[in-house]
Amino acid sequence: MPAIEIRPALLEDLNSIVQIKQIYQTSAVWQMDRRVGDNDFSIGFREVRLPRSIKVDVPNPPEFTTVSFTQPSGLLVASMPEGIVGYILVKEMTVPRSAWVEGLAVREEYRRKGIGSALLMAGQDWARSRHLVRMVLEMQSKNIPAIHMALGLGFEFCGYHDQYFANRDIALFFGKFI
Numbered sequence: 064m065p066a067i068e069i070r071p072a073l074l075e076d077l078n079s080i081v082q083i084k085q086i087y088q089t090s091a092v093w094q095m096d097r098r099v100g101d102n103d104f105s106i107g108f109r110e111v112r113l114p115r116s117i118k119v120d121v122p123n124p125p126e127f128t129t130v131s132f133t134q135p136s137g138l139l140v141a142s143m144p145e146g147i148v149g150y151i152l153v154k155e156m157t158v159p160r161s162a163w164v165e166g167l168a169v170r171e172e173y174r175r176k177g178i179g180s181a182l183l184m185a186g187q188d189w190a191r192s193r194h195l196v197r198m199v200l201e202m203q204s205k206n207i208p209a210i211h212m213a214l215g216l217g218f219e220f221c222g223y224h225d226q227y228f229a230n231r232d233i234a235l236f237f238g239k240f241i
Contacts, residue, residue: 067178069185072138072150077127079147080140083168085121089113093204095223095233106223108235110207119205122228125152125166137162139185141169141178148173151182153189153198161197162190162241167209179212187241198241204233213237 072080094111098104130138130152137153149169153162164186169178183200190198200218202209218237227234 066143067148067181068142069139069181070142071136072130072140076140076147080138080150081127083147083150083170085124085168086118086171087121087206087208088116088118089205089207090116091207093207093210093233093235095204095225108204108220108223117205119203121168122203122230122232127152137186137189139182139189141182143173149178149182151186153186155190155193155195159197160195161199161238162186162193162195164198164200167200174208179209180216183212183216187239191241196240198239200237201227201234202237203228204235210235210237 091110091112093108096107096109127138130136137151137155139151139153140147141149150166151164152166154165156163164183167179167182169182187198198218199221200209200213202213204223214237216239218239220235221238222236224234224236226232
């Protein structure tokens with residue numbers, strides 16, 4: 064992993080943060096299978112390869128208007144000599160004492176180098192410092208890179224919401240006790 068500094072975001076970082084493209088590339092999707100019987104109902108997900116790789120826009124990019132730059136917030140940045148290369152935005156949910164990752168992005172040319180994982184671990188540290196007990200990630204069922212990262216970091220699939228995003232995509236939720 065390249066040498067990075069992960070720190071709380073400053074107001075002067077905001078322009079660099081919003082310039083990080085909310086696009087990812089995938090060659091698979093978690094497909095939902097729904098089975099309804101007379102006395103049962105089951106939902107399953109399986110990874111299915113696409114005929115070709117596609118670029119996907121994140122349907123609900125995070126809003127930074129509610130982030131406070133005057134007190135510690137859950138907006139952390141990954142900084143390198145070249146500038147800001149990624150961020151994580153974590154929101155504290157008082158019930159049930161959990162941290163909800165509202166945004167996680169790394170500049171395209173720095174992806175797959177461990178920066179997203181480092182940001183997620185720093186987000187967990189931020190949540191622990193606030194005495195939160197669980198962290199939840201939400202993502203599209205198409206976001207195979209994020210799904211693999213979450214599973215690799217010990218997160219477990221904990222739910223879904225059909226037609227959750229503005230574009231009616233399925234949201235998958237992965238959780239972890241921290």
